[in-house]
Amino acid sequence: MGLSNKVVWTNNDVTAHTVTTDNNYEDPINGRFDSLATIGLIPPQGTYEFTFTQRGEYMYHCEPHPWMTGKVDVEPSFG
Numbered sequence: 001m002g003l004s005n006k007v008v009w010t011n012n013d014v015t016a017h018t019v020t021t022d023n024n025y026e027d028p029i030n031g032r033f034d035s036l037a038t039i040g041l042i043p044p045q046g047t048y049e050f051t052f053t054q055r056g057e058y059m060y061h062c063e064p065h066p067w068m069t070g071k072v073d074v075e076p077s078f079g
Contacts, residue, residue, distance in 0.1 A: 005051050006049055007052070007072055008048070009049070010047050012044075014044050016043050016044065018064065019042070019062070019070075020063045027050075027054065028054070052074045057072075
């Protein structure tokens with residue numbers, strides 16, 4: 001883990017989306033990795049942020065559009 005474990009997603013589309021964990025990941029400090037659990041749908045031009053506190057690979061998708069997928073890789077920083 002390093003100085004920048006926070007990821008910010010910005011919805012640049014004209015429709016609402018989510019960032020939803022593929023495997024029900026819950027961070028021990030920041031809770032469930034799922035925009036629906038905290039802010040709901042991310043509106044156009046809206047943002048969602050999540051800070052990861054453990055190294056790992058975190059797969060996610062958009063709940064209304066499950067073909068939209070992504071992955072966050074959190075690695076230790078030595079800098």
